[in-house]
Amino acid sequence: MNNLPIEQVLPELQHHLAKNANAVLVAAPGAGKTTRVPLALLNEPWLAGRRILMLEPRRLAARTAARYMASLLGEQVGETVGYRVRQDSKTGPNTRIEVITEGVLTRMLQEDPALEQAGIVIFDEFHERSLHADLGLALCLQSQELLSGDLKLLVMSATLEAEPVAALMNDAPIIRSEGRAYPVETHYISRRPDERLESAAVRTIAEAMRQEPSGDMLVFLPGTGEIRRVQERLSELRLDASVQVHPLHGSLTSEEQDEAISPAPAGHRKIVLATSIAETSLTVEGVRIVVDCGLSRIPRFSPRTGMTRLETVPVSRASADQRRGRAGRLGPGVCWRLWSEQEDRRLAERSSPEMLEADLAPLMLELAAWGTADPTELRWLDPPPAAACGQARELLRRLGALDGRGALTAHGRRMAGLGLHPRLAHMMVQAIPLGLGGMACEIAALLGERDVLKGAGATPDADVRLRLEALRKAAGSGRPPRQGAGSAPAPAEAAAAAHFAGGFSVDTAACRRVRQEADRWKQALQLPLRADASGVDACGLLLAFAYPDRIAQSRSTGRFLLSSGRGAMFATLQPLAAEPYLVAAELDDQGAESRIHLAAPVTLAELEQHFSSHIEQEELVVWDRAAQAVRARKRLRFGALLLKETPLAKPDPEAVAGALLQGIAEEGLRVLPWSKAARQLQQRLQFMHEVDREWPNASDEALIAGLADWLAPHLSGMKSFADLTRLHLSDALADMLDWKQRRELDEYAPTHMAVPSGSRVAIDYTDPCSPVLAVRLQEMFGLAQTPRIGRGHVPLTLHLLSPAMRPVQVTQDLSNFWKNTYFEIKKDLKGRYPKHYWPDDPTAAQPTNRVRPKPQ
Incomplete structure (x- = not known):
């Protein structure tokens, strides 16, 4: 035991750990840190008989390290040195060094946040920076700070950048071993x-x-x-x-x-x-x-x-x-x-x-179980990315693990206790009351194992039910396909028979591992270990519990829309491609449409029965441009999926009016039933707006923008452009005015002007800044000044016409016209219209709407 390089720094490590809570050990590959360090610390006084927990990133490494350390002590594994990994554990009452995988540490911390039975936690091969290692260190640092001041932490690695880790661990001392490697x-x-x-x-x-x-x-x-x-x-x-x-x-x-x-x-x-x-x-x-x-x-x-x-x-x-x-x-x-x-x-x-890089749903569930809704409350070497945390929280809320405030629910606590990915944990918990707990355990194990179906150079069918059938048959508990007289084979059984006949075989070794894993979960959930005898057609429902965001609706053969809004497809046509609904358990997330690798069908009835809280009922009142009418529908939606759509018998009148207004806004005011009087009223209103901004703006742009204010009250019972023919547009425009403006409108923006000849001539408000009075010149004789409107502020633009009603002069200054221009125009008009009356003094002459004025 004295010929490994790590031996040279063990005294230094022991010294620092005796004086400090934490330490970082950097040792080259092959230095012996994994097997020598725990043994060297076993009898340290500060350990006081408590256990050493050493984390390994992989089960194989944990078992191997424990066995080797036990052999160095001349013992069997499970005595002084033991291990605990997923699906396997060898510890005893005298175990002092426990080699565990990182997920096991998380479970131990959740059950005993102070780790009262442990004196030190060693993080081996920390440079691999697995999610559980980072989480375990963060939780241990908080436990050390708040609950267990005498817990020590040691981070070990061969290629670690030690300084940031030491800083995270309250400036822990760094011990280095150069190791020894052969060339x-x-x-x-x-x-x-x-x-x-x-x-x-x-x-x-x-x-x-x-x-x-x-x-x-x-x-x-x-x-x-x-x-x-x-x-x-x-x-x-x-x-x-x-x-x-x-x-x-x-x-x-x-x-x-x-x-x-x-x-x-x-x-x-x-x-x-x-x-x-x-x-x-x-x-x-x-x-x-x-x-x-x-x-x-x-x-x-x-x-x-x-x-x-x-x-x-x-x-x-x-x-x-x-x-x-x-x-x-x-x-x-x-x-x-x-x-x-x-x-x-x-x-x-x-x-x-x-x-x-990882899916943070498991991390966020563990943090919620720890009592930390916000990851920033913990110390991290690399903080969890905000986008991935948000995605994880949303999934956990959808699975019922978190409430609206982000706190763990009772359902979420049960999920966290299983130590599975939250999707699979939720599936198992939901399956038990339905009598499908055993099948849920089998499906969870199948999804965690490599495919139990294999074939020569071909891709097996994506149907998860086939794998469930194969698992049961490989275990000797599968039911033979029901093909007796007068009965047809069940869908999954018929598919399985065809599939296996097509050249695919069952990987019995993989099936054995899946069965062991399924049995472990059945034990954890206190379910019978016997094979589940229920039919495999409930497989899709169970997958829907785990993957509600991957429930898919057929768009065309082989192409689907996921409830998340993404597209998905089968790379090759297969029986599942024709299903109206399915659940995609495995997708490749490549391109615009992900390829489906594993899936199972689910029925609309199952979705409506078991996902009622996820199904939203909406009353949709929208403008149908093609039909030029409002369409009112009642829809059932599951995320992005439209499950059902039926006519809405009694839509909200305000919603109908709003949709009709949307159609009018899209097509423009031209679709309204404009009469000559309505158009003139609009122009008169706009003229007054130019004179006085207190008056409503009646330009086309303003009317479009304010449809909800001036037009909506007049659309009662109308649903289409055809219905608009019943609209009294002049009344709708007039309702834009208050009582005072109604009284003043005819005075300040009259429709007609009485001219000296006695005729009432219409005023043209097409240009609201310059209204026009088009009148024959002879009818204006005797009028010295230009008529004014708009409270006397706006002179009319006079279009003075010949007897043939053709303009001969445009002016806003009638007095100047009589003085300077009339006599030149008179010569021309007198020559062209000799029978008409052309006086020398137009301001004193008798106006006429005839060839000549009537004798006085």
């Missing part, structure tokens, strides 16, 4: 290959085995799909019988994972095909060769769409160095990187914290 020879390629990743990986594996005839190999691949395809291609190479190929990823059983990391038998050579699970925290025995594809698959959440998608991205420099270091743990090694040195220089230094 690793590194090979690059000139550029990334154009061939598929699997082909490049297999070719590099073969070359590495040729150049390195001994030593086990660790191959890093993005995900389980690539691992499976590389494994298949390696089998085609007909490797030597002494070469064993093992997959290593999170969805394997603990036995399969242990087999992958254990030493190869004597005389055998091992190739381990792993995801980033093997990047840190554990040593894969015997490895001295690493092949790294340089890619990692991470979940990224979109607050815009509310969906998480898996995205394949280049690894960071820190991750690449961790992977290469796997070859130098036990001796000199070699690493093949499937990227160029130029690409290597462009790698990001560190991966982005999960906090900045």
Whole structure:
């Protein structure tokens, strides 16, 4: 135990923890921090017999670390050293060091915020910056501050930027161990290959085995799909019988994972095909060769769409160095990187914290259970993004976990106690009163596991019911398809039969893991462990509880509208494509329309029965431009989905009038029944407005803007443009005036003017700034001055006409016309109209509307 580099700094670490509440330990890969530090602190006086909790980001690392520490003490795991991870726990009454995964710490804090049984919490591999690690540290810091002043915290990492973490932990001291690593020879390629990743990986594996005839190999691949395809291609190479190929990823059983990391038998050579699970925290025995594809698959959440998608991205420099270091743990090694040195220089230094990329609904539920509605009340290395927090709160409110104030409801507390994603927890809680709790547990487990259906190069049908049937049949509890005489097979059973006949098979190992997970949730909910005997057609309803924002309505075959407003589609036509309603449990969130990977049908009747509180009834009174009429409808809406629409028998009269006004505003005043008198009245009103701004503005623009004020009271019983023919427009315009203005209108803006000849001539108010009186010149004889209107402020613009009613002069100064212009015009008119009367003194002459005036 004294030959690991970490041993050199353990006294310094013990010293600082004796004097400080917190510390940060930075130790290179392979230094021994994971297994040596907890043992070194076990008998510290300040621990006072309490437990050491050490967090590991992965279940495999937690189990492996606990077993190794127990072996160093000469004990079995579960005695002094134990572990607690999802689906597996080995602890006892004498356990002092408990290695746990991060989600387990969150549950422990919710049950005992002071962590009274623990003296220190160790955050191992903190550089991975998982959501639960950040949350756990934030909660522990607040617990330390408010509840448990003697709780100590230690953050450990190999590639951590220590200073910001130390500052967050109240300026904690930083201890550094340089560690010891054997040299690793590194090979690059000139550029990334154009061939598929699997082909490049297999070719590099073969070359590495040729150049390195001994030593086990660790191959890093993005995900389980690539691992499976590389494994298949390696089998085609007909490797030597002494070469064993093992997959290593999170969805394997603990036995399969242990087999992958254990030493190869004597005389055998091992190739381990792993995801980033093997990047840190554990040593894969015997490895001295690493092949790294340089890619990692991470979940990224979109607050815009509310969906998480898996995205394949280049690894960071820190991750690449961790992977290469796997070859130098036990001796000199070699690493093949499937990227160029130029690409290597462009790698990001560190991966982005999960906090900045993840769905924060679980985080916000945990904070609400903690009693913190506002994340800013806690101390974070990277605060949760506001947009993602808002999206999470909205989902939790929709699931009934939070009330309008953002506080946890009783339903939300029960959800939080399950430690599941809030969607699945809500589904389980809602399912129990319906007698569907067991099925909800099965569905939750199915969604958390890789697909239990598999086929050669083809994509299985998206129907979740098929997977539920497959799970039950694999467990030996599925009912055979009901195809007796006189009965047709149930829809899901018929689909399952056709599906399996089409060449897809059941992954029995995946089914086994799903069954174990489902049974664990049944135990937690105190449900019978026996297989659920209910039909699988309720699957869609249960998924609707979990994904109310992904309830989808058919728009056309294969294309759907989600209740969130997003579009979704099937990449290939399949039976579900014809369903009127379904629930999309898995979408890829790519492009304008997400592709549906997993779904199940749901009926309109189920939605109406179980989601009545989500269904909004609206009375819609709108203008139908095509029909030129108001349409009144009653609608049932579920988010963006229109479930039903029927005519509205008695719409609100004000709403009808408002919709009709909208149509008039869109089409303009031309649709109103304008008479000559109504148009003149509008012009007279506008003239008075120009004279005196206290008078109403009657311009077209002002009338359009004020339709609700002057026109709406006159639209009673009208619903269409055709009905407007009943409108008395002059009355509506006149109602814009008060009693005084009504009395003054005829005086100051008369419709006609009595001229000297005795004729009543209409005044033209087309130009409200310059009203026109068009009158024959002879009818104005004897009038010296221009007539005025508008309280005497506005002279009429006189259009003086010839006997043929053609303008011969336009003037606003009649006196000047008689004096200066009349005599020139007289010569012309007298020549053209010799029989007419053309006096020498027009101001003293008798006006006439005839050829000549009547004798006096």
